[in-house]
Amino acid sequence: MSLHVLYRPGSLFFWLVGLLALLLTVAIAGLNAYQQLQHEQRLQQQQRSYYLSRLHQELNATLDAVQLDVMRLATSPLLTRYLQQPQPADLELLQQSYLSLARLQPDYDQIRFINRAGQEVIRINRLASGDPYIVPAAALQNKADRYYIREGMRLGVGERYLSPLDLNVEQGEIEVPYKPMLRMVMPVDQPQREGLVVINYRGHDLLQQMGSALPSPLQPLLLNDAGQWLLGGGSRDWQFMFTPQTGLAVEMPAQWQQIQQQPRGAVAAGTDCYVYEWIRYGDGEMNAPRWLLGLNEPGRSCSALQTHYFQAGVKWTLYGSTIVIILLLVWYRTRLRQFHLYQRIRSNEQQLRLITDEVGSGLIMVDRHGCTQWMNPEAERLLGWTEAELHDQVLHPLIHVTLSGEDAHADDCPMLKALSSGERQQADREFFRTRDGRSLPVHTTVTPLPNGQYAGGAIIAFNDDSEHLAEETRLRRQAMTDELTGCLNRRAVLQVLDRLLLALDRQPGVVLIDIDFFKQVNDHYGHAAGDRVLAYYAQEVRDLLRANDSFGRIGGEEFLVVLETAHAEHLLQLAERIRSHFDAIRCPVDEHRLHVTASFGVAIHQPGESAHALLARADAALYLAKANGRNRVELAVAEEAVAAG
Ligand SMILES: Nc1nc2c(ncn2[C@@H]2O[C@H](COP(=O)(O)OP(=O)(O)OP(=O)(O)O)[C@@H](O)[C@H]2O)c(=O)[nH]1
Structure with a gap:
């Protein structure tokens, strides 16, 4: 009957579980956001690498073509022959071949062969229309003071030199419109240094191609080794040609520091993000400047992804936490309800226990097998057994007995009937064996239990019926007893006779006793006397009878003795014994001692004879005794004898 709960709502355990769930949610949201971020970062990295490599390829492809041409010109057999034996015809052939190349490559602004003294030997220029032409010998200049000539002369055999990318300067002035220019130089060695082949490459197309290599809104970036803008800086492009102190070193020194230290990376530039990579064209035989190649992601900060996923992480953490808190609240509410319910059940249980403790009836609960599960104090008091002693004991054979104290049959057990039928059983008179072996009369009701833990079991309610039984017995006895004399009354003694007449193996006999002249006693001494x-004589008769004999008062001063089995002689002897006893004794009444006699009519039952006929014959014998002088015994004659007489 006792209930248990594991924990209260709001207990430490509850909040620990809640906290754990919250932490778990935050951890899952965080981990998820972190994994997503990593995935996105990988994708972003791949995308950036891809776009950078496209720019790089664009640059390489263009410069490879220039390099191929400069190498072809520098190692030309015709040039070798001319240098060994200078012939005007070979010079002209060389000029024509340079001119042809210039026609094929419109981006080649100039193609020159310059001797080791820095003097131009062959020079192809372009008109404003773009058509190439051979610069006449008179217009050829000495370029020994130019930086690219000095750089070229310092190269080893087979090496090349690529100049920085800058704007073309003509006669000390920056040519307008701007003409971005690269110079690729390769020495001519036969085997000693004879001079240099120089191709001036116009970078305009290359920069344009790089500009269109990226999808919008990405923009290519190209800066020189000093961080000065060549492409992608808008108005800052080529600014260094006029003002040397420009570029990233000036614009954003902190980021420039980082860029210089890292071969590749990304830096924030205002609201933009610059993704960069340091590159250098060519292999080990190419002496080329370092460039900063990059792409600009306008309007997108470098930490956009982290910010996005941080915000997503925070958002999902909030969502998750909200859901967890709602679930916790729902859980808390449910637990609270359960707890209140539990408290109510416990309080009901306590009330029920109080009631069952105080109730005047014994209560026993049995399970479906009839085994005791619980009993109240009254049941313990009535039976003398404790709950612990009877617990799980099969109840019926232990306590159910018959009136005579023998074990009751299972078919007659109201508890077993209720368990098997599921119907309430009521029994007005059963007997339970107490612990000390007494038979306790009980009034019992057995109610099956339909639901709950003990479904299929039953509650046995019983009350001590001892007093009721005693009262019943007293009333029954009273109903059979003659109040005045204490012997059986007329109805009871005649019932005894009727019952005996039904038993075939018996031959009952009766003695009818009538006190003589009783009227005179009344008249003389009063009715009370x-x-x-x-009463006095009735007691005297009782004293003379055996236990099996029945004795009752059937009229005013008339009594009947019924013997279960009798012979005439035996019956006459009994009647005579009573008569002589009456005659011999005196009944004390006040100061008097009364001598009272009686007359007796004796009859033996004849087969088939009714009680009425038997009594009629006894009455006839009594009448005869009265008629013959009273204080005597007369045996009734048999019916045939009466008929014969
Ligand atoms: N005191 C008392 N008298 C009773 C009781 N019942 C009947 N009587 C009286 O018993 C008397 C019976 O009288 P009778 O029938 O004439 O018989 P008797 O006087 O005994 O005469 P015999 O039977 O002929 O010897 C009556 O006076 C009744 O009133 C009783 O319960 N108590």
Whole structure:
């Protein structure tokens, strides 16, 4: 009957579980956001690498073509022959071949062969229309003071030199419109240094191609080794040609520091993000400047992804936490309800226990097998057993007995009937064996239990019926007893006779006793004295009878003795014994001692004879005794004898 709960709502355990769930949610949201971020970062990295490599390829492809041409010109057999034996015809052939190349490559602004003294030997220029032409010998200049000539002369055999990318300067002035220019130089060695082949490459197309290599809104970036803008800086492009102190070193020194230290990376530039990579064209035989190649992601900060996923992480953490908190609240509410319910059940249980403790009936609960599960104090008191002693004991064979104290049959057990039928059983009179072996009369009701833990079991409610039984017995006895004399009354003694007549193996006999002249006792001593006489002689008769004999008062001063089995002689002897006893004794009434006699009519039952006929014959014998002088015994004659007489 006791209930248990594991924990209260709001207990430490509850909040620990809640906290754990919250932490778990935050951890899952965080981990998820972190994994997503990593995935996105990988994708972003791949995308950036891809776009950078496209720019790089664009640059390489263009410069490879220039390099191929400069190498072809520098190692030309015709040039070798001319240098060994200078012939005007070979010079002209060389000029024509340079001119042809210039026609094929419109981006080649100039193609020159310059001797080791820095003097131009062959020079192809372009007109404003773009058509190439051979610069006449008179217009050829000495370029020994130019930086690219000095750089070229310092190269080893087979090496090349690529100049920085800058704007073309003509006669000390920056040519307008701007003409971005690269110079690729390769020495000519036969085997000693004879001079240099120089191709001036116009970078305009290359920069344009790089500009269109990226999808919008990405923009290519190209800066020189000093961080000065060549491409992608808008108005800052080529600014260094006019003002040397420009570029990233000036614009954003902190980021420039980082850029210089890292071969590749990304830096924030205002609201933009610059993704960069340091590159250098060519292999080990190419002496080329370092460039900063990059792409600009306008309007997108470098930490956009982290910010996005941080915000997503925070958002999902908030969502998750909200859901967890709602679930916790729902859980808390449910637990609270359960707890209140539990408290109510416990309080009901306590009330029920109080009620069952205080109730005047014994209560026993059995399970479906009839085994005791619980009993109240009254049941313990009535039976003398404790709950612990009877717990799980099969109840019926232990306590259910018959009136005579023998074990009751299972078919007659109301508890077993209720368990098997599921119907309430009521029994007005059963007997339970107490612990000390007494038979306790009980009034019992057995109610099956339909639901709950003990479904299929039953509650046995019983009350001590001892007093009721005693009262019943007293009333029954009273109903059979003659109040005045204490012997059986007329109805009871005649019932005894009727019952005996039904038993075939018996031959009952009767003695009818009538006190003589009783009227005179009444008349002389009073009615109360008469009563006392009646009681006195009735007791005297009782004393002379055996236990099996029945004795009752059937009329005013008339009594009947019924013997279960009798012979005429035996019956006559009994009647005579009573008669002589009456005659011999005196009944004390006040100061008097009364001598009272009686007359007796004796009859033996004849087969088939009714009680009425038997009594009629006894009455006839009594009448005869009265008629013959009273204080005597007369045996009734048999029916045939009466008929014969
Ligand atoms: N005191 C008392 N008298 C009773 C009781 N019942 C009947 N009587 C009286 O018993 C008397 C019976 O009288 P009778 O029938 O004439 O018989 P008797 O006087 O005994 O005469 P015999 O039977 O012929 O010897 C009556 O006076 C009744 O009133 C009783 O319970 N108590």
